[in-house]
Amino acid sequence: MSERTGAAPASAVPPLPTGRGAGFMATFGPWIAAAVVLAVLPQVLSSGLALSTLSLMGMMIIFALSYNMLLGQTGLLSFGHAVFFGLGGFLTVHAMNAFAADGPPLPLIALPLVGAAAGLFFGIVFGAVSTRRAGTTFAMITLGIGELVSSSALILRHFFGGEEGVSTDRTGLAPFLGLTFGSQLQVYYLIAAWCFVSVAAMYALTRTPFGRICNAVRDNPHRVAFIGYDPQRVRFLSFSLSGLFAGIAGALAAINFEIMNAGQLGATQSGTVILMAFIGGIGSFGGPIIGAILVTYLQVALSDITDAWQLYFGLLFIAMVMFAPDGIAGLLARQQPLLRGRQLHRVLPAYALALVPGLAAVAGLSLAVEMTNRLTVHAGDGPAMSFLHVPLRADAPVPWLVAVVLFAGGGWLFLRAGGVARQAYDEALAIVQGRGNAS
Amino acid sequence: MTPALEITDLRKSFGAMEIIRGVTLSIPAGERHAVIGPNGAGKSTLFHLISGHYRPSAGTIRLRGEAISGMAPHLINRRGLSRSFQITNIFPRLSVWENVRCATLWAMGYRYAFWRNIERLADARQRTEEILTEINLLDRWHVPAGVLSYAEQRALEIGLSIAGNAEVLLLDEPTAGMSRAETERVVALIRRVSEKRTLLMIEHDMGVVFDLADRISVLVYGEILASDTPERVKANPAVQQAYLGLEAS
Numbered sequence: 001m002s003e004r005t006g007a008a009p010a011s012a013v014p015p016l017p018t019g020r021g022a023g024f025m026a027t028f029g030p031w032i033a034a035a036v037v038l039a040v041l042p043q044v045l046s047s048g049l050a051l052s053t054l055s056l057m058g059m060m061i062i063f064a065l066s067y068n069m070l071l072g073q074t075g076l077l078s079f080g081h082a083v084f085f086g087l088g089g090f091l092t093v094h095a096m097n098a099f100a101a102d103g104p105p106l107p108l109i110a111l112p113l114v115g116a117a118a119g120l121f122f123g124i125v126f127g128a129v130s131t132r133r134a135g136t137t138f139a140m141i142t143l144g145i146g147e148l149v150s151s152s153a154l155i156l157r158h159f160f161g162g163e164e165g166v167s168t169d170r171t172g173l174a175p176f177l178g179l180t181f182g183s184q185l186q187v188y189y190l191i192a193a194w195c196f197v198s199v200a201a202m203y204a205l206t207r208t209p210f211g212r213i214c215n216a217v218r219d220n221p222h223r224v225a226f227i228g229y230d231p232q233r234v235r236f237l238s239f240s241l242s243g244l245f246a247g248i249a250g251a252l253a254a255i256n257f258e259i260m261n262a263g264q265l266g267a268t269q270s271g272t273v274i275l276m277a278f279i280g281g282i283g284s285f286g287g288p289i290i291g292a293i294l295v296t297y298l299q300v301a302l303s304d305i306t307d308a309w310q311l312y313f314g315l316l317f318i319a320m321v322m323f324a325p326d327g328i329a330g331l332l333a334r335q336q337p338l339l340r341g342r343q344l345h346r347v348l349p350a351y352a353l354a355l356v357p358g359l360a361a362v363a364g365l366s367l368a369v370e371m372t373n374r375l376t377v378h379a380g381d382g383p384a385m386s387f388l389h390v391p392l393r394a395d396a397p398v399p400w401l402v403a404v405v406l407f408a409g410g411g412w413l414f415l416r417a418g419g420v421a422r423q424a425y426d427e428a429l430a431i432v433q434g435r436g437n438a439s
Numbered sequence: 440m441t442p443a444l445e446i447t448d449l450r451k452s453f454g455a456m457e458i459i460r461g462v463t464l465s466i467p468a469g470e471r472h473a474v475i476g477p478n479g480a481g482k483s484t485l486f487h488l489i490s491g492h493y494r495p496s497a498g499t500i501r502l503r504g505e506a507i508s509g510m511a512p513h514l515i516n517r518r519g520l521s522r523s524f525q526i527t528n529i530f531p532r533l534s535v536w537e538n539v540r541c542a543t544l545w546a547m548g549y550r551y552a553f554w555r556n557i558e559r560l561a562d563a564r565q566r567t568e569e570i571l572t573e574i575n576l577l578d579r580w581h582v583p584a585g586v587l588s589y590a591e592q593r594a595l596e597i598g599l600s601i602a603g604n605a606e607v608l609l610l611d612e613p614t615a616g617m618s619r620a621e622t623e624r625v626v627a628l629i630r631r632v633s634e635k636r637t638l639l640m641i642e643h644d645m646g647v648v649f650d651l652a653d654r655i656s657v658l659v660y661g662e663i664l665a666s667d668t669p670e671r672v673k674a675n676p677a678v679q680q681a682y683l684g685l686e687a688s
Contacts (some may be wrong), residue, residue, distance in 0.1 A: 019560075102661070207561070211553065220528065223529065224541075225516070226522055227516065227599060228517050230512055
């Protein structure tokens with residue numbers, strides 16, 4: 001059909017899909033490994049803080065993946081995804097309270113089903129409105145729905161509990177195999193189990209006719225209509241199912257914290273999930289998992305060190321969008337051909353070389369942020385402070401000079417080293433591809 | 440016998456501008472029919488009306504006897520009418536394989552199935568392989584469609600429109616922008632894929648038109664000037680003046 005100058009020779013064409021499974025270990029190996037990791041993690045990281053951080057990561061992985069069903073898989077940018085997380089959580093809290101009083105003897109481990117049902121229900125209701133249009137119109141409608149729900153949360157005090165929210169007691173429900181879920185360790189395993197099941201389900205969903213048509217809608221909704229599919233119906237189904245999984249995440253949050261408040265369904269939470277998906281990378285299934293783990297870790301770790309941690313998130317987000325728009329997963333995916341071609345050693349020194357000035361620039365920026373923070377927000381504490389264990393005065397000129405030099409000099413060197421690293425990458429890739437063509 | 444496609448007094452206006460001004464056209468099943476005409480005659484608009492992309496202002500379109508005028512594109516497609524686009528219109532981030540497989544799914548009856556493993560659908564896999572063989576892209580199956588060459592993308596465009604096994608096929612300038620050799624291959628492909636189908640095709644290349652078409656309709660300023668066999672159209676003085684004459688000069 002065409003002249004193909006420069007294309008790979010026929011011998012480089014991978015074999016056609018056969019439809020037969022890739023073998024038991026190739027298909028289920030990664031899942032078994034993930035299950036083992038989830039099972040032994042609390043033995044390695046057993047402190048209370050580690051357990052509650054891991055629990056938080058588990059629910060955020062589900063939440064971020066459910067968001068990527070919209071953004072990465074179907075091409076829908078939603079600004080109100082926390083609505084389903086929050087409503088799933090609130091209904092779970094109310095269900096827990098009702099069941100604990102005099103309900104059916106439903107064990108706690110089944111309660112995320114309530115969140116799933118709530119998420120699906122509101123996904124259908126709000127999806128029917130928002131998915132009639134795609135693009136900017138869709139984004140604006142989800143923004144409106146987010147605002148609508150979070151402002152009603154403060155008005156409908158009976159259901160949402162106003163400012164302080166609604167609390168519950170997870171040990172009040174019927175025990176499950178003798179487990180009462182009083183300890184964080186038991187809650188961790190509950191969350192890990194649901195996380196595993198949800199991730200597997202969402203992954204399976206990407207490998208169905210529906211999942212592929214979602215990708216087609218993302219790529220070219222107009223064309224989808226001419227191969228027999230209604231793009232609006234595809235968006236609606238994707239939105240509803242994504243609400244279901246966000247509802248599960250919300251239910252796990254309710255079980256974990258034993259309280260839900262309006263903040264859980266507001267704009268900040270909706271923003272966080274966008275951040276997780278983007279930083280991790282929306283182009284692959286695993287990206288949002290990486291993003292959820294990293295962002296949650298930074299939230300816990302950074303908020304302990306500095307109260308300007310949200311500013312750092314903003315800066316991280318900007319840096320990722322500017323330098324690595326396909327996220328961490330995208331950066332890793334690009335190293336894969338080098339790894340397979342055993343050429344990774346050619347680029348690692350260049351990467352390390354770029355990392356040093358990069359870290360210096362971050363340190364300079366962070367020093368400036370912390371000193372500004374000290375002089376403005378914490379003016380009452382006086383200018384004496386310490387940064388990376390170095391005592392300094394925020395109103396003295398030397399630290400500011402250091403900050404500027406670190407940031408400007410580090411930044412300049414980083415950009416230069418980045419160019420070198422990119423060149424090294426291109427060369428290594430050319431070697432790998434050249435060899436592929438020669439064989 | 441009911442015509443495959445029957446258009447009666449079709450009109451389309453954009454504001455005060457009437458682009459399609461009373462087109463009547465009947466295409467029997469199995470015919471290869473070409474629509475020619477100068478730029479701006481309304482050829483693409485006519486295709487957009489038939490395929491449901493635009494809503495007619497007046498008139499009716501019948502597909503195998505059933506009125507389809509005003510239906511959404513996906514509903515028309517499900518009734519057995521498929522089309523390609525003048526400007527390549529594929530799924531750029533999906534692989535060539537996934538592009539074609541997605542286009543087979545509805546006709547195979549898989550609809551929105553979110554409980555079936557797509558890799559296990561043997562009939563969809565087999566059909567995808569057939570189509571890729573037909574359009575000669577089998578050795579490019581794993582490549583993202585967005586990185587294919589122009590001619591390859593045009594071939595994929597045709598592949599997407601035949602994958603669903605529609606009985607009526609609309610091709611909008613399938614050889615546009617192609618070299619002589621590429622055009623010949625596309626003509627051979629169109630001849631093959633239109634064997635058991637009804638073909639309606641917009642084409643500027645007169646060589647292709649006279650080579651392929653059983654009948655030709657000449658569209659000028661939204662009206663059908665003539666609709667006849669290639670020989671008679673060629674001999675028609677009004678056509679020569681309005682269109683072929685311009686081309687020759």
